[in-house]
Amino acid sequence: MDLSTLYLIFGDANQDRRAKAIKNILDGRRTVSNLYWGLEYGLLPYFGALHDFDLGDEQAAVDTLNKAGLATVSDGLLYRLSSRGVDQQNQFQASVTPLNELATVAQYDIVRFSRRFIFAVQVVSEYSYSNNRYYPQTIGFFDDQLIKRWFIQNKQRNLSNYFHQLLQQFLSGLENDQLADIFAASLTGHGFSGLTEDQLAVQTDLEPTIIQLNWLKLYSRLFLLLNKDPETPLQLLLTGLTKPLMSGSAKQTFDLFVSVRQPDPATIAQLRKIKLTTVYEHLIEAAIELPLEQFPYQRLLHKQTITNLRQAAPVNVGEWQFKAAKAQIADLQFFEFRLFQISERKKGDND
Amino acid sequence: MIDLTAELHRYLGFDSFRPGQREVLENLFAGRDTLAILPTGGGKTLLYQLYGAITHQRVVIVSPLISLMQDQVSRLQYLGSKRVVAITSAMDFQERAAILRNLNHYQYIYVSPEMLSNRNIFEMIARQSIGLFVIDEAHCISEWGPDFRPDYLRLGRIRHQLENPLTLMMTATATQRTRDDILNRMGFTATGVKQLVLPTNRSNIFLSAKICANLPEKNEQLETLVKELNGAGIIYFSSKKQTEQIAAMLSQKTDKRVMAYHGGMDNQRRFLIQQQFMNGDIDIVCATSAFGMGIDKENVRYVIHYHLPDNIQSYVQEIGRCGRDQQPSLAILLYEPNDQYLQQNLIANTIPEEQLLRYLYQHPDKLQNNDAFRVIKYYYDIGKTVDQTLAIFDQAKSRRIGELNALIQYIYTTGCRRKLLLQHFDETVEHVDPEFCCDFHTDFWGNWRQFNQQYLKSSETDQGVQSTDWHQIIDKLFLLKN
Incomplete structure (x- = not known):
């Protein structure tokens, strides 16, 4: 995918945004820093949504925007959209609207679902023509086996009529025919090879990245639709696609923390045989990922610390630097500072 | 029985x-x-x-x-x-x-x-x-x-x-x-x-090579050929990047449907391009040698080499991908003097230098789990000394250079290309059809357009245009049963 297009879509005209962090957020690099910036930029719902794509180099992408007058760039690869950048952003967003549907890609492995679906279409399509001489796709050993098993279990169910009807309904229900054409071009089967995103881009006059984002959006929609139907013959294709909210290790730390009688990060570190700093990182990850009321801020932040932080905090707490805060509150820990920022941000969002 | x-x-x-x-x-x-x-x-x-x-x-x-x-x-x-x-x-x-x-x-x-x-x-x-x-x-x-x-x-x-x-x-x-x-x-x-x-000779493939003065002339020649040659074609490159660049250039400058293909692409994309080529949805694939194994297309009419292949054996394998239907087909090798250096660089990059070899012999732990050092590790493991291994690599390098020279000789030959190619496999040609053999016997480069009209026939199955209308696509994909 073209990173400069993504930077436009996920950029802002009122906030300098860290190019590296945005790339890492979309790629799903689970560090406390990336998660925090995801929260701060309102991009947490898209965390890891584009993990399966090659996103390219951030410096080159930012330079492209800068040269085209679409963004201004400052040290540390911070960029801010210009008014022309915002126009372009609006155009792009209009062709992937509503953007928030991409959040499904962060919750479920939609790329994997689309590969399974496209492979299933190929198998059913060729079967409907009684053709067993074709090059099957390969989508990884386990999913190849899954499709095989699914097909053996379901081939008596007149799948060709089912797929035709499903797609007829799904595609005619989309906002416009162009979207339906874009979706249909992702399929492959008997007598139809399908198109790559760049071939489709030429035909539709859209950016290849926009085509790919639309595919993700439409496959997300199809996934949710099928997921609601307990009778669908495609049930097996929907299994094992949920992405965990937190890393396994962070979840273990958090679960332990809320289950022990007197929770204390140092005790958890001992129990889990991990470093204390790792425990802090895991707890910050949990605080970022969980709704405000599900995280025990009061157990980790003393009332006095909160009062001190509130008194010293600038208007924009999100951009507040730890160094500046520490200068005002001498015994402040980074962990406390970050938790405070997270809780303030979440309160703001709730309001 | x-x-x-x-x-x-x-x-x-x-x-x-x-x-x-x-x-x-x-x-x-x-x-x-x-x-x-x-x-x-x-x-x-x-x-x-x-x-x-x-x-x-x-x-x-x-x-x-x-x-x-x-x-x-x-x-x-x-x-x-x-x-x-x-x-x-x-x-x-x-x-x-x-x-x-x-x-x-x-x-x-x-x-x-x-x-x-x-x-x-x-x-x-x-x-x-x-x-x-x-x-x-x-x-x-x-x-x-x-x-x-x-x-x-x-x-x-x-x-x-x-x-x-x-x-x-x-x-x-x-x-x-x-x-x-x-x-x-x-x-x-x-x-x-x-x-x-079995004989290596494929008498239905016409052999030709063109020496261009420089890169722009080679590109121009390629563009002219692609514009006019009939039927499906494969253009081989030794660089992944160039498959993409030239495919883009040809798409822009000709009305042919051209796509790039190389081993660095993901499975899905490679699959799609193979399918499109086999179904006649695209005319030309600009590819590295990775292309060919997975396809079974009978009616490829021509193979052009934009870069030199590794050696004569690879060349024969790669041009063999045209004319599987036994119909007249064409192999063209385009060459400009700098191609030789590109190939020399490739050889130099694949054979380790003395300094690296000596270093690795002193630090054999670095040989573990590194695919790039597999050959060195093999010789190390079987007890070859560093000097013996060096000698083996020198020999390999000389062999590769010898192979490159054989290719250059093939390009510059003033005799029958088929004869020269087959000599390499200890084969002789019994019956040469001077009308359809190579550019030694006929003035191919003066008359290639006529050759194209006479011999290279587009397949009717390759004329199709894929529908982009979703109704038509799903109707086509699924044959409905009552």
Whole structure:
């Protein structure tokens, strides 16, 4: 995918945004820093949504925007959209609207679902023509086996009529025919090879990245639709696609923390045989990922610390630097500072 | 006695064998180990597939082309066999473990020589009963072959440890020296193995080469050719990046449908482009040598080399991808003087320098788990001294340079190209048709447009335009049943 297009879509005209962090957020690099910036930029719902794509180099992408007058760039690869950048952003967003549907890609492995679906279409399509001489796709050993098993279990169910009807309904229900054409071009089967995103881009006059984002959006929609139907013959294709909210290790730390009688990060570190700093990182990850009321801020932040932080905090707490805060509150820990920022941000969002 | 033609029809739906196929199968059914040199497109896959189908025995195929092994699996599935699997280093641990646990469910097992050298994998394979042991691209065994792979050298011993199953060694091109070396390293004697060598010559492919003054002239020549040549074509490159650049240039400047293809692309994209090419949805593929194995397109009318191939053997293999339907086809090699240096650089990059070699001999831990040092590790492990290994690499380098010179000689020859090409394989041409041989006998470059009109015919099946209307697409995809 073209990173400069993504930077436009996920950029802002009122906030300098860290190019590296945005790339890492979309790629799903689970560090406390990336998660925090995801929260701060309102991009947490898209965390890891584009993990399966090659996103390219951030410096080159930012330079492209800068040269085209679409963004201004400052040290540390911070960029801010210009008014022309915002126009372009609006155009792009209009062709992937509503953007928030991409959040499904962060919750479920939609790329994997689309590969399974496209492979299933190929198998059913060729079967409907009684053709067993074709090059099957390969989508990884386990999913190849899954499709095989699914097909053996379901081939008596007149799948060709089912797929035709499903797609007829799904595609005619989309906002416009162009979207339906874009979706249909992702399929492959008997007598139809399908198109790559760049071939489709030429035909539709859209950016290849926009085509790919639309595919993700439409496959997300199809996934949710099928997921609601307990009778669908495609049930097996929907299994094992949920992405965990937190890393396994962070979840273990958090679960332990809320289950022990007197929770204390140092005790958890001992129990889990991990470093204390790792425990802090895991707890910050949990605080970022969980709704405000599900995280025990009061157990980790003393009332006095909160009062001190509130008194010293600038208007924009999100951009507040730890160094500046520490200068005002001498015994402040980074962990406390970050938790405070997270809780303030979440309160703001709730309001 | 088995009626092989009837079995061919029964299992694979074909009515007749291609040259050499029947003889190879007869040898295998007579229990004779066989070395088969069949040209590209000669149907090597069919040999072991049919043997497996008739005997219901397990077939283990050692293949060096890891990135293309999945294509081979697909190809076998395409030809009707379903219990096929590949074990490669490209798989993750869980996938490999699952396959190894269920190995007895598979009838055709592809494995790379590196994987077979892994004790755990070897033991799992050794537990299976093996009806036929196939060594594909057998020229890799030979140090005289262009693609020498050290793990192939262990195959003789591995075969012995597998209790000497019936063995079929196959390659498209091998000189006499290479053939002798293959047998020797596999532990066979020349008399113990049946050798079947089919002529390399493909008389339906016209041979030509063009020396351009410089790169712009080469690009211009390519563009002119692509604009006018009829039918489907493949253009080969030695650089992945250039496949994309030239494909973009040709799409822009000609009305042909051109796509790039190389091993660095993801599976889905490679699959799509292969499908489109096979279905005639695109006219031309700009590719690295990775392209060709997974496709079975009969009516490719021309192959153009934009860069020099690795050597004459590779060249013959690559041009063999046109004209499988036996109809007149065209091979063009475009050359400009700098191409030679590009190839020299490639050779220099693949053969380690003395300084690096000495360093690695002093720090052998660095040889572990690094694919780039596999060949060095092999020589280190078998106890070669650093000077001996250096001498081996020097020799390899001289050989590669010799091969490059042979290609340059082919380009600059003032005689018959076919004669020169076949000399390399100790073949002679009995009947040359001066009208349709190479650009030595006729003024091809003065009359190529006429040649194009006369010989290169577009296939009607390749004229189609894919619909982009979703109604039409889903109607086309699913044949509805009442």
